[in-house]
Amino acid sequence: SQQGEEDPQALSIQEGENATMNCSYKTSINNLQWYRQNSGRGLVHLILIRSNEREKHSGRLRVTLDTSKKSSSLLITASRAADTASYFCATGRGSYIPTFGRGTSLIVHP
Amino acid sequence: GAVVSQHPSWVICKSGTSVKIECRSLDFQATTMFWYRQFPKQSLMLMATSNEGSKATYEQGVEKDKFLINHASLTLSTLTVTSAHPEDSSFYICSAPRRRANTGELFFGEGSRLTVL
Numbered sequence: 001s002q003q004g005e006e007d008p009q010a011l012s013i014q015e016g017e018n019a020t021m022n023c024s025y026k027t028s029i030n031n032l033q034w035y036r037q038n039s040g041r042g043l044v045h046l047i048l049i050r051s052n053e054r055e056k057h058s059g060r061l062r063v064t065l066d067t068s069k070k071s072s073s074l075l076i077t078a079s080r081a082a083d084t085a086s087y088f089c090a091t092g093r094g095s096y097i098p099t100f101g102r103g104t105s106l107i108v109h110p
Numbered sequence: 111g112a113v114v115s116q117h118p119s120w121v122i123c124k125s126g127t128s129v130k131i132e133c134r135s136l137d138f139q140a141t142t143m144f145w146y147r148q149f150p151k152q153s154l155m156l157m158a159t160s161n162e163g164s165k166a167t168y169e170q171g172v173e174k175d176k177f178l179i180n181h182a183s184l185t186l187s188t189l190t191v192t193s194a195h196p197e198d199s200s201f202y203i204c205s206a207p208r209r210r211a212n213t214g215e216l217f218f219g220e221g222s223r224l225t226v227l
Binding site: 033035040041042043044045048088090098099100101102103105 | 114116144151152153154156201203205215216217218219220221223
């Protein structure tokens with residue numbers, strides 16, 4: 001199984017600030033994905049970055065991938081209170097069984 | 111809109127009873143579905159992989175007789191918690207990969223919160 005570990009475990013910021021969270025993994029991958037989970041809900045896929053990509057953007061989200069360091073970062077720019085959620089990364093390698101770390105709990109204060 | 115539907119969203123039951131949770135893929139066929147369990151402020155713990163037409167693959171430490179999984183069709187997988195006890199109270203989430211261009215992207219149900227009294 002592939003597992004990502006997110007860092008920090010908790011992040012508290014003010015609305016308008018940027019939020020950065022990181023993900024580290026141990027084995028080679030084909031892709032890395034970031035998910036969001038609102039409290040008591042299922043996970044929602046945010047963005048996927050392939051192993052041959054270094055950076056990807058989607059709206060206010062920016063994801064980077066450094067395969068040499070086996071790490072990825074998710075940046076949320078100009079955060080909003082509605083961005084308050086837990087964020088998880090998951091890695092993929094061919095026919096994989098996805099596993100998740102503990103996630104980063106983000107709180108954005110209005 | 112949702113592409114994976116999970117039902118019920120919450121259930122309260124008495125100790126000793128069995129509870130069935132359904133996971134449906136709405137507009138695609140899912141030969142594989144994953145069942146997770148999540149405790150408050152914890153990670154999603156993979157319980158088992160549900161395979162259409164064959165037996166489920168359980169993760170180490172997960173009791174297969176306790177958590178019965180049936181992948182009855184290409185769009186439906188069910189998880190039955192048998193003889194539930196308070197320690198089985200948790201948030202159960204299913205997911206299915208929709209292999210668009212082999213992206214590996216997962217679609218999740220909204221989860222089912224089980225409370226065993």
